[in-house]
Amino acid sequence: MANIKIDRIKKSFGSFDALKEISLDIGDGEFVSLLGPSGCGKTTLLRIIAGLETETSGEILIGGKAVNGLAPRDRGLAMVFQNYAVFPHMTVFENVAFGLRMQKADATRVKTQVEKAAALLHIEPYLDRYPNKLSGGQRQRVAVARALAVEPQVLLMDEPLSNLDALLRLEMRTELKAVLQASGTTTVYVTHDQTEAMGLSDRIAVMYNGRIEQVGPPVEIYSHPATRFVGGFIGNPPMNFIRLPVEGGAVKLGSQAQAVPQASGDIVLGLRGEDVALAPLSEGLPLDVRVSEPMGSHLLLTGTIAGQPVRVILPPGEKVRAGDRIGLRPDPSRLTWLSPDTGIALNVAAN
Numbered sequence: 001m002a003n004i005k006i007d008r009i010k011k012s013f014g015s016f017d018a019l020k021e022i023s024l025d026i027g028d029g030e031f032v033s034l035l036g037p038s039g040c041g042k043t044t045l046l047r048i049i050a051g052l053e054t055e056t057s058g059e060i061l062i063g064g065k066a067v068n069g070l071a072p073r074d075r076g077l078a079m080v081f082q083n084y085a086v087f088p089h090m091t092v093f094e095n096v097a098f099g100l101r102m103q104k105a106d107a108t109r110v111k112t113q114v115e116k117a118a119a120l121l122h123i124e125p126y127l128d129r130y131p132n133k134l135s136g137g138q139r140q141r142v143a144v145a146r147a148l149a150v151e152p153q154v155l156l157m158d159e160p161l162s163n164l165d166a167l168l169r170l171e172m173r174t175e176l177k178a179v180l181q182a183s184g185t186t187t188v189y190v191t192h193d194q195t196e197a198m199g200l201s202d203r204i205a206v207m208y209n210g211r212i213e214q215v216g217p218p219v220e221i222y223s224h225p226a227t228r229f230v231g232g233f234i235g236n237p238p239m240n241f242i243r244l245p246v247e248g249g250a251v252k253l254g255s256q257a258q259a260v261p262q263a264s265g266d267i268v269l270g271l272r273g274e275d276v277a278l279a280p281l282s283e284g285l286p287l288d289v290r291v292s293e294p295m296g297s298h299l300l301l302t303g304t305i306a307g308q309p310v311r312v313i314l315p316p317g318e319k320v321r322a323g324d325r326i327g328l329r330p331d332p333s334r335l336t337w338l339s340p341d342t343g344i345a346l347n348v349a350a351n
């Protein structure tokens, strides 16, 4: 097992700066996700950790040892790619054994390790089959088993579940979490799926435009986004952003005055859709409902507050219809305040 230190990594492709200066410490046995939109640099960073791509500057340390210049196979890691490659001409057993064979492991170790990895991923019944006789999810598990069989110090995964249908994805996510918790492998996991990152990770690094916007445990990032980008990227529906005028260090939320970390001017309220309760119209923030969607587990309302678009979540039994104007009371302990100019949260540290 090993910790990973990513120290001021920059990567340029010609004049394009794909990674601007990335620093991140990942603890021994920790599961960290790199989460961000397409093109933000997730795969590039993962490939630099793996040694498949060379950094422009900066340093990577694995287990305290600088690995710059070391070949991928000498870094003590295993990788599962987005388009997981299982070899069609090899049985599942030989697929899982592949990394061990490369290491010239003896027959006893190969057998022990393959059986252990197969048991963890519940693929023992298929060891003699060829991959074309497996479902997509089973093949995905073979790819993960192959990575785990070599007992890597570090496991790197790039969107490993992206080829699966929604149900299987959910199942594999849970399975993967259980497996990696049991093995204690340090894991870096690339995804653009925020629910996946939330569910799996000890910590999430949210990336945007070649930078890390915020690093922290899922619930902390969800509740206290450091920037407007993070609040909008994480959560379904995304965080609402409502621009409000400040007077004497407070804003009016309906009939209530709420102190804010700013004396005057405008401020942006970051409000999670579920952090509101119905209130009498005379007391609450007025929401003009445009669409009301009964989702079964909750009621999703889309509309405007002070002319600004908002989506909120109420209990499933509430009777609210399109065209209604209702009062909402935001939970004062769950509010985020952001600068309208920079989009940076006032009072939230990025790390």
Ligand SMILES: Nc1ncnc2c1ncn2[C@@H]1O[C@H](COP(=O)(O)OP(=O)(O)OP(=O)(O)O)[C@@H](O)[C@H]1O
Binding pocket: 013, 016, 018, 036, 037, 038, 039, 040, 041, 042, 043, 044, 045, 192
């Ligand atoms: N070999 C390359 N040459 C030039 N530009 C590249 C190269 N590899 C990546 N890039 C650019 O660097 C940026 C980051 O790419 P990267 O593959 O790391 O994104 P990503 O976050 O993994 O995105 P996705 O979610 O779509 O996989 C992109 O703008 C991409 O076009």
Ligand SMILES: [Mg+2]
Binding pocket: 042, 043, 044
């Ligand atoms: Mg990618």
